[in-house]
Amino acid sequence: DTAVSQTPKYLVTQMGNDKSIKCEQNLGHDTMYWYKQDSKKFLKIMFSYNNKELIINETVPNRFSPKSPDKAHLNLHINSLELGDSAVYFCASSQVRALGGEAFFGQGTRLTVV
Amino acid sequence: RKEVEQDPGPFNVPEGATVAFNCTYSNSASQSFFWYRQDCRKEPKLLMSVYSSGNEDGRFTAQLNRASQYISLLIRDSKLSDSATYLCVVRDRGSTLGRLYFGRGTQLTVWP
Numbered sequence: 395d396t397a398v399s400q401t402p403k404y405l406v407t408q409m410g411n412d413k414s415i416k417c418e419q420n421l422g423h424d425t426m427y428w429y430k431q432d433s434k435k436f437l438k439i440m441f442s443y444n445n446k447e448l449i450i451n452e453t454v455p456n457r458f459s460p461k462s463p464d465k466a467h468l469n470l471h472i473n474s475l476e477l478g479d480s481a482v483y484f485c486a487s488s489q490v491r492a493l494g495g496e497a498f499f500g501q502g503t504r505l506t507v508v
Numbered sequence: 509r510k511e512v513e514q515d516p517g518p519f520n521v522p523e524g525a526t527v528a529f530n531c532t533y534s535n536s537a538s539q540s541f542f543w544y545r546q547d548c549r550k551e552p553k554l555l556m557s558v559y560s561s562g563n564e565d566g567r568f569t570a571q572l573n574r575a576s577q578y579i580s581l582l583i584r585d586s587k588l589s590d591s592a593t594y595l596c597v598v599r600d601r602g603s604t605l606g607r608l609y610f611g612r613g614t615q616l617t618v619w620p
Contacts, residue, residue: 434612436612496557497554498554499552
């Protein structure tokens with residue numbers, strides 16, 4: 395069973411479209427994240443939810459809107475896609491209050507905006 | 509000032525070599541420390557946690573120096589399969605419920 399799964403794995407779309415990426419974790423973790431990894435490979439946090447509550451909201455255009463229907467799911471919706479949104483988006487989860495609290499990542503969604 | 513700084517490399521070493529990566533972090537209140545490994549076009553995966561007393565997992569040894577805010581990873585007897593990017597990760601303590609900070613990664617290539 396995949397611990398953190400996100401779909402789709404690949405997403406190619408035109409500028410101006412709206413798209414969603416879904417993420418689910420079956421680890422029972424209390425915190426979920428969205429990270430963006432650009433062409434320079436730097437992992438930059440976008441959002442973090444703890445028990446469905448938004449706790450980290452980095453300087454991200456408001457075209458990006460996360461939604462957490464329950465603590466096992468964190469989806470990312472992107473409106474009016476731009477060329478600069480092309481990147482790999484990783485979902486992750488962790489149990490923050492546990493000793494250590496390492497994060498587990500999904501396989502990534504490679505978004506290409508044309 | 510970056511929260512976590514790493515030497516980006518690349519490090520190119522022959523099989524069997526010993527290689528060491530270093531990382532510094534800026535927040536003295538940081539709580540937990542990790543090394544992750546990321547293969548090309550894959551997700552980051554936990555390699556090992558780093559404990560205050562230092563810890564070893566097979567050919568991998570991690571050290572933490574809280575006074576100097578410095579973390580290291582030593583790989584002995586490098587294998588071709590060790591080729592990857594190694595990410596230093598630090599968990600904060602505080603109001604952001606343990607935010608994770610990632611370094612930019614150190615790229616390692618092991619050649620035959």
